[in-house]
Amino acid sequence: MRISNKAKNVIRHIVLIAVCFVLIYPVVFMFFASFKESNEVFTSLSLFPEKYRWENYVNGWQAGASGSITFTNYFLNTFALVIPVVFFTIVSCSLVAYGFARFSFPFRKILFPAMISTMMLPSTVIIIPRFMLFKNLGWLDSYLPFYVPAIFACYPFFIFLLIQFMRNIPTSFDESAKMDGCSAMMILRKIILPLLKPAIFSAGLFQFIWTWDDFYNQLIFINSPRKFTVALGLRLAIDTSTETVQWNEVMAMSVCTIIPLFIIFFACQKYFVEGITSSGIKG
Amino acid sequence: MKSKTTKSLARQNRWVGFFFITPWLIGFLVLQLYPILATLFYSFTNYTFTNDPSFVGLKNYIRMFTIDKQFLESMKITGLYTLMAIPAKIAFALIIAMILNQKVRGIGVYRALYYLPSILGGSVAVSVLWRVLFMHDGMINHIIGTVGLGPVDWLTDPGIALGTLSLLQVWQFGSSMVIFLAALKQIPRDLYEAADVDGASWWLKFRKITVPQVSSVIFFNLIMQTVQALQNFTSAFVITNGGPMKKTYIIGMKLYDDAFKYYNVGYACAESWALFVVIIALTALVFKSSDAWVYYADEGVRK
Numbered sequence: 001m002r003i004s005n006k007a008k009n010v011i012r013h014i015v016l017i018a019v020c021f022v023l024i025y026p027v028v029f030m031f032f033a034s035f036k037e038s039n040e041v042f043t044s045l046s047l048f049p050e051k052y053r054w055e056n057y058v059n060g061w062q063a064g065a066s067g068s069i070t071f072t073n074y075f076l077n078t079f080a081l082v083i084p085v086v087f088f089t090i091v092s093c094s095l096v097a098y099g100f101a102r103f104s105f106p107f108r109k110i111l112f113p114a115m116i117s118t119m120m121l122p123s124t125v126i127i128i129p130r131f132m133l134f135k136n137l138g139w140l141d142s143y144l145p146f147y148v149p150a151i152f153a154c155y156p157f158f159i160f161l162l163i164q165f166m167r168n169i170p171t172s173f174d175e176s177a178k179m180d181g182c183s184a185m186m187i188l189r190k191i192i193l194p195l196l197k198p199a200i201f202s203a204g205l206f207q208f209i210w211t212w213d214d215f216y217n218q219l220i221f222i223n224s225p226r227k228f229t230v231a232l233g234l235r236l237a238i239d240t241s242t243e244t245v246q247w248n249e250v251m252a253m254s255v256c257t258i259i260p261l262f263i264i265f266f267a268c269q270k271y272f273v274e275g276i277t278s279s280g281i282k283g
Numbered sequence: 284m285k286s287k288t289t290k291s292l293a294r295q296n297r298w299v300g301f302f303f304i305t306p307w308l309i310g311f312l313v314l315q316l317y318p319i320l321a322t323l324f325y326s327f328t329n330y331t332f333t334n335d336p337s338f339v340g341l342k343n344y345i346r347m348f349t350i351d352k353q354f355l356e357s358m359k360i361t362g363l364y365t366l367m368a369i370p371a372k373i374a375f376a377l378i379i380a381m382i383l384n385q386k387v388r389g390i391g392v393y394r395a396l397y398y399l400p401s402i403l404g405g406s407v408a409v410s411v412l413w414r415v416l417f418m419h420d421g422m423i424n425h426i427i428g429t430v431g432l433g434p435v436d437w438l439t440d441p442g443i444a445l446g447t448l449s450l451l452q453v454w455q456f457g458s459s460m461v462i463f464l465a466a467l468k469q470i471p472r473d474l475y476e477a478a479d480v481d482g483a484s485w486w487l488k489f490r491k492i493t494v495p496q497v498s499s500v501i502f503f504n505l506i507m508q509t510v511q512a513l514q515n516f517t518s519a520f521v522i523t524n525g526g527p528m529k530k531t532y533i534i535g536m537k538l539y540d541d542a543f544k545y546y547n548v549g550y551a552c553a554e555s556w557a558l559f560v561v562i563i564a565l566t567a568l569v570f571k572s573s574d575a576w577v578y579y580a581d582e583g584v585r586k
Contacts, residue, residue, distance in 0.1 A: 020393065099307075105298060106298070120563075122514050149314050154311070258403055
């Protein structure tokens, strides 16, 4: 049986739109549910709320752990955690990627595979000694357990990603700069980094989102509500064993906690796609 | 193979590169290698965070396979979760990528929307959403109710809850899809054109051209996704909290509880090493079977 190209094309779009609808509907539901009344989230068949209750956002925002703590604190804390982590990650990983991509040095033959293989290292196998180490250093309940691994480039995925991009920059650029008397550091700063900007940007975006979402480490290293991030704050909101959970308010706060991710994703979509395709690994 | 220029650059000072990788080397030794070895060491002790650990030999490992029935049970659940989630996720990703590769209009929009769940999926917010959607009175039951199905106890039926969690994994197939799409675009057009001249069917082209051309990418992705799924924690913790009847008590949760709730640190270390061994075995598969991987590790200049 022959189907005309036009018909094929229509079928393709129908399939794509149908799948798209299934994928996106939950997020759309979350958005509208955040304005509904508490019962309405579960009883109403309609996607849209009867009345847009903005007070869900006001109430949800203030339903913190102990009175004075609100989502304002959680958001400020999350930014205080995530932004330095992103900054440290891109600085340290750029330096390390440059070292691996452009130089041969003693033990490189052992160190490069070691670095690559840590990409598969499960966090569960290192978390307990790290916890004890940070506890002994008095770093628990601070953001140092997040900053320090970023400072020391413990993110092999980003090193790998930057190496992949760096390989596309011809080494002849380095050579001619070297003829002109540039040091290795100057070559990195004046030649490599400007050309590497899109890749660094991709790495920064991924690190932003993964750190924002990284509930596991936040749960382990942070324990006082004053230091809580949005992920921990949200979890606290559904963990009230004494009273019933106000799911409409929880939905409202869920929407708030993913808005930054939304903005970043749609503003910088191109960089995500480039980053993920050139590394070909995860996302 | 190193290009000549790189070599001559490097010859003048062999330690320059070493200087640049120093931050990583410190991080690797102190925050990765030391913890791995420390975990191994503590796995042979009765450490509880507060005592002086004393050596107990293989006791923790023996307990894992004899007294503590929950360990193998949790491993089984984790394996089942991975088996339900990852093949479906990869299959979806490949099918959609193949459709998008047919010069579809508006590909950018589709790609963005399909990718979105991968961006949001790891967050607590989406796990909370999943819990709301799949509750007894949730939206999903309302929807299937309109066509006369259900209601299904998505979160409280011991036989179903794990499937509900794996749906959240499958939902995030977009990142793999983007990778496959890039791989599909690399396949030389003339291969298909030659096949068309010979009158090859769609299925034959898929089997003889598409699959072999992207197989390393698929396989590599399969392994990486599996390694990640084996370590899942957030969704089980937030959506079902391991229930009902511990049927979603995946290994990530058990490790967390044993270490940070019950302070059986030595035992938790033994368990994480067992998980690590499973992951190493999978990693060995990657090194053995993926050409692409060997190519990078040999430092071939990528072209």
